[in-house]
Amino acid sequence: MNEAFEVPTVVSFAFWVASAITIAAAIMVVTVRDVFKAAVFLAGSFIGVSAIFFLLNAEFVGVVQILVYVGAVSILIAFSVMMISDVSHGSQPSRARYASVTVSALVLAAIAVTVYNTEWTLNSGLTDPDAIAGLSGTFIEDEIASGEGRVRDASGIQASDSQVVQTGVLGDSTGTVGALLVREFVLPFETVGLVIVAALIGGLALMRPREGEPDPRGGG
Amino acid sequence: MTLENVLLVSGIIFAIGLYGVLSRRSTIALLMSLELLFNAVVIAAVAFSRFTPSAGLADAGAVTANEVRAALTGHVFAVLVISVAAAESALALALIFALYRAKETVEITDVSEMKR
Secondary structure (H helix, E strand, O other): OOHHOOOOOOHHHHHHHHHHHHHHHHHHHHOOHHHHHHHHHEEEEEHHHHHHHHHHOOHHHHHHHHHHHHHHHHHHHHHHHOHHHOOOOOOOOOHHHHHHHHHHHHHHHHHHHHHHHHOOOOOHHHHHHHHHHHHHOEOOOOOOOOOOOOEEOOOOOOOOOOOOEEEEOOOOHHHHHHHHOOOHHHHHHHHHHHHHHHHHHHHHHOOOOOOOOOOOOOOO | OOOHHHHHHHHHHHHHHHHHHHHEHHHHHHHHHHHOOOOOOOHHHHHHHHHHHHHHHHHHOOEEHHHHHHHHHHHHHHHHHHHHHHHHHHHHHHHHHHHHHHOOEEEEHHHHHOOO
């Protein structure tokens, strides 16, 4: 056990508050009849999730969450609800409510049992001081260019002029995530770009009125 | 805030989303529940990234920069999942609009041609 990975009480408290808000908003999303209200609660739930990301030292993911989900997906859904007229007032009661509750509760129970019965390999079990410094302290990378350089704990040694003292990757994750996205994971990164372009073109093709058929909404 | 607690919160959000996917009639509400499922999975990925070491760090030997960086693979996966979810929701809303134009409805129980 080491103290470098202990979560401060304030962060822990904030995590529970953010989780409670997120879960309450999520419950409203799936239970409220009015679909527009559900969209608003969905945006609230997304904000709570991004707060959880910030508390987990994932600043980059938190900002992406706000930009993509709160900024784009929620707005897209809200506009769709407004344009599809019979949605907001004509919502039917749920189908197969009791069966759905049973299935969801069973899945949750399975997840909880698995989570609490597994022996996780945790950061707090690390003993190597260099590894701990690389994750949450400050470290010196011997050969900065190669990526295979040895990581050393910077707390006890004096860095020379050619060496840069870096913050551990969990303490300052944004730059490292950016480097990973354009180095090790450049192929998935580019593929996702292709997927998004294909999805947008496919969406446009679906939305286009067919040949010779007048637009039912009265447009051109 | 331990790994178990974060995973439990992720599981709760997943179960809520699953309930929504199974029980909602409106396809738009169905899509919202799907987004909740995506979010739950992303929380789990980030939690593992935060609380568990990458494979190279746990065993003995010199710590290299790549091993330290690999601890953030979960963040990269989270970003990729979020991007794919955004593409998916754009496509799904286009499908819902096409459905609404063709049948004047977005209720999932009214769309059952494929059953026959």
